[in-house]
Amino acid sequence: MRNAVRSGRLVPGARLPATRDLARDLGLSRGVVVEAYEQLVAEGLLESRTGAGTRVAAGAGRHASAEQIPDEPHCWPHYGHRPTSPDLGAFPRQAWLAAVRHVLATLPNDALDYGDPGGVPALRRELAAYLGRVRAADAPAELVMIVTGVAQGLSLVVQALVRDRGRRVVLAVEDPTSARQIPLLRRAGADTVPVPVDREGIVVGALPGDADAVLVTPAHQYPTGVVLSPARRAALVEWAARTGALVLEDDYDAEFRFDCDPVGCLQGLAPDRVVLAGSVSKSLVPGLRLGWIAAPPRVARAVRTARGELDLGSPVIDQYALAHLIAAGAYDRHLRRMRREYRRRRDALVGALAEHLPWITVRGISAGLHLYAETDDGGDPSGLAEAARAAGLSAEAVTPAHGPPGLVIGFARLPAHRVTEAVRALAGNVGRDVRG
Template identity: 45%
Template sequence: MEALRDAIRSGRLLPGTRLPSSRTLAADLGVARNTVARAYSELVAEGWLTSQHGSRTTVSQRAADVRRSRTVRPGTTTPPRPEHDLRPGHPDLSSFPREEWARAVKRALQAAPTEAFGYADPHGRPELREALAEYLARARGVRCEPDDIVVCCGAAEGLDLIARALADIGVSAVAVEEFGLPAQRRSLTDAGLRCPPLAVDAGGADVDALDAMPDVGGVVLTPSHQFPLGVPLRPDRRASVIDWARRTGGVVIEDDYDGEFRYDRTPVGALHGVDPDRVGYLGTVSKTLAPGLRLGWLVLPHRLTEAVIRQKGETEATCGFLEQLAMAEFLRAGGYDRHIRTMRAQYRRRREHLLAALARSSPLTEVHGLPAGLHALLGLDGGGESALAGRPPWRRLAVEGLDLYRHPAAASDRDGLVVGFAAPAPSAWSAALAALIGLLP
């Protein structure tokens, strides 16, 4: 109820806006219909909403009057909040499997050994590491034992731990793809590592360029679905980077950020399965379940495990034992597989809706990358991103341009929009898609 009231006060829900039915909103939020109906009734009584028998609930005119009456301190401005979240890598949080997760938490808590309530093992709970070893072998082709796995607080902490461990053993530089997450480059540079870029084309990262970088001791790759360009690492390049690692003693860091979501075929197996002694694997539930769980894992070559544990001990960061035990139970009971199957079908439909809408309304817009993941890359002519940013519809969308992910030393001048299609709730997807189409030429 408070979230609705805040949305009306802030202007994100304008007077006259029709709200979803109590049944639809309850399904989106995973709560009882009576809970939504009670919240609607209270907001009607307060004057924020209007409702008549047999008609939809709408935002009342009083909302505009209240906003106009609020005073703003001179010299302060509040940036408008976007109406639709189309940022890449953000899952549909309204589809979180609350009931199954709650059952997993209850079972995990009831079965938890007394020692689990004490100080945590920096490797992570053994129950989760055992469940992950089985799941990763089956779903992603990762070959490991539970002792090879280190549980961490999401992908960001995982890469930070690896970066500091590599610096600790004498590595001075780790190559990255010329388009990628700025936060990953920051993790490397914060650890004192240089991060020269590798060009990316239709075959993925140009890993052959590593031979001309003798001081590079590692490379971060997104081989299954390059982020954000969306291409896979070509088979000969997969073999080439493993050969480079064997020849030089380098480490390949595989970020398998959305490897479960491929829509035209069975997902390509992880690079880790080719050579577990040379590849460190980074996984997380941030795309499959929710980033708020702060739960990820590293599958490490033996020579890196203790170096990472030393770093983890220094930071004293660990995921809570209950989340780990619940995740282990969720995996063992099949809930994780069921949820991924459900979301894979949902995201596939959304991607198809996006392609169909583009074909109808913006036929010159090209979609690049595999039918996979939670985002699509829409190609633009040079300077197109800057032109779109000046249009009023841009302010309604949380959408990101390709330039945000460009390495400062990248040679590529590609332009485009990186559009996430997963975050909006099912009831909001049509409006988000319409707003995006309204932005494009």
């Protein structure tokens, strides 16, 4: 459908079949079709109005580069349908629009010039206050640097370390970890060393003695969903102080903790040894490409310099808009609403899996937008992942170097009322194709 819109075969305004009809024609569950439509709406190719059905969006269609640039799934294999994506349809468009309108109405012309490559002061102030309040971080605005996301923040910190050491650096990473990050860390100059993760999080005793830094996801480990235990937090901070290594804290999924109070970040325990990296990729949408790091002074300075040399900084209007969203309380309100909604979706998925696939053990559900499923036979989960995707779930197989394989299943984009249908379909697929 995306190809058809892009190539002009489906023209703007063209009405698409009802999801129920198309699902029947294609022999798919309706959930798959609904999700595809939602994805294309989020991409701006389709428009959906209650009572008016779904149509090709005005302005979508043939453009000059359509012939030369292959579809994203081919050239960017990591794009789309990721189990860890937030609900793109829940982006607070009105609040963002109001924030941008406010910024454009009030910002003096001078503010539209190249900004500080470390970010506009208004956003850094808001974030420093927000991170202190919500994440118990300990970073003044001067040590908060705006980046395009955790990915860029980590790259720049690794580059700064490489420059400081005058050689490639040894970076310990969790095993399993986010496979998407490994290429960018290597490109930045890190040789990665996998360190096992157990039920308490990264095994601090297994960290290599020669590590320059360690990258961790303490709030909700990706992919296992473990929250780093208090004892391991203390041990990690002690290890960093003893060895002089830097801890890179990817504050992954920290906004969405469901069952108990938020756990503060590591950075607040050791601001001179820990770099905190976060972004709006889960709290709002990844496409904004807005994130931050809070770092010790030397690292923060190096990152700002590197950013100035790389691309002169992030778009200022978006930075001011996010600052306004936070200051006006709209960011907190959105997060409160999404926390309730995601919790409902998580509960529905956990309940349906327990009922229909009782041989799956579900882990890592106290926070985040995905759960980690382990099967009772510990076998290769790729068949199960495929069956889950065929049933309309977002799923990815994980095979760690240490420990049993598992399956990441996302629930952020699956409304609670569609969960049972999808899990029943998965149970049906598995009964036929995988088990036995």
